[in-house]
Amino acid sequence: MSSRITEKPRQPGHGPELPMVMSVTSGKGGVGKTNISVNLAYCLSRMGRKVVLLDADLGLANVDILLGLAPKTNLFHLFHEGVELRQILLETPFGFSILPASSGISDMLALSTGQKLDLLEAMDYLEGKINYLIVDTGAGINDNVIYFNLAARERLLVLTTEPTSLTDAYALVKVMHLNHDVHRFRVVVNMAQSAKAAKAVFEKLYAACDHFLSGISLDFTGYVPTDPAVKNAVIRQKPFCHLTPDAPAAKKLMDLAQVIDSWEVDAKLDGNIKFFWKKLLFQEQPLA
Template identity: 40%
Template structure:
């Protein structure tokens, strides 16, 4: 037992956090389902995981997980609470930052307010390994800012012409306007792995032809799966509700690949989630 006057042990320094933005050129490609289940799968691998619902005006991460938030990002933006006050616990011990649905003013935040939302994570005093950010669809400022602020951007595509066209448009804008020149691709709702690879190859060929300086990587494919639909209806993550299902196993493999990505060792000198943690390490680029 320590002596009465012994100094208290200093808390462990906060470790760097790997941030992953999950995005897609259009709605309906399964982006939020991938975000939720990627976060749950990372948590099942022992990663301390935080899932941020960054679809600010039409949030539904809490609905997919059957959570009932008392406060959301709308309360944080209005100054009614702190970030720590809105964090919920989700499946497998993952943490969730819920956003608000049907709040028009949240969908119309100014660019400086999007940057402010990224910077507020500097004040979060929790040990984390991974932040998964579920963005809105499209090429709005919020999508671009959250993707720019993450170390990795995952673009979700499915096998329909509008998905490929809009994914290309998003990749082009991220590269040209925000300097994001390296992206991961997940093919969703495919019939088999070969279809997923062909879908990636189609997108990669277009990007190689017109955006030669952008690097794409095929992260994996998630099949059509009735168990995933059942999990959605039950407001559960398929990763925890039906871990042996085809979709859960595919997302678990994607999570294993993402879990091998090293945490950042240097700030990039631009907007970035948890930048202060890297600066405190003396690891400014």
């Protein structure tokens, strides 16, 4: 169990023919999960990768707000008005694209099987065009959160040093592991006072999982320190890695992006984007 972030050379296999689908998730709201997603997308795009960020908090979307954007269409229009995915896909001024969702619409809080099928067919448009699909899930353990996490190849679990964040992160890991046979999670500690504090909270989560859950793999991927530059960027509605690339939080986010870019894609798994949606669509218990 190591907390050291190493910068490895980028491994082959992350090209358009074999994209990485990664969820960024949390057991609790308010841990900065969406901010992590937005800035990871920015950092990976700065590294020359083609990135799409999917706002999968379907009823309480805020990726567009953090970026100061006002999309004319979102996933609600795909489901209810037959709008094509290419019309929803929005290129940002920061080098990556987003698939925005809606906010305050209860119909989006749980996807039906038919809606998942619509997504499966729509995602053909992205085939061969991107290196990363980052899925910013909602917080908690509701159906949408579980299903998007099941569909992703890698799961980046975001927590803070607050006790409630730790408890809720453990609850998400427990549900995913016991109910859905998910064994591996990557962990990032956000808003940490120090590297020591980040490592300490990770070790608490590790100890709880090791004691109560068998067969769990938790990897400490990194941490992001408390930094006033983050709040300032939120107010200005821009990625903090864009506004203040030399700030401590921005430097750690770039470290995190480099680590993620070194992850190998399992060649034994179907690597195309439809793999993500097929897993989402054909779960044993439909949402409808």
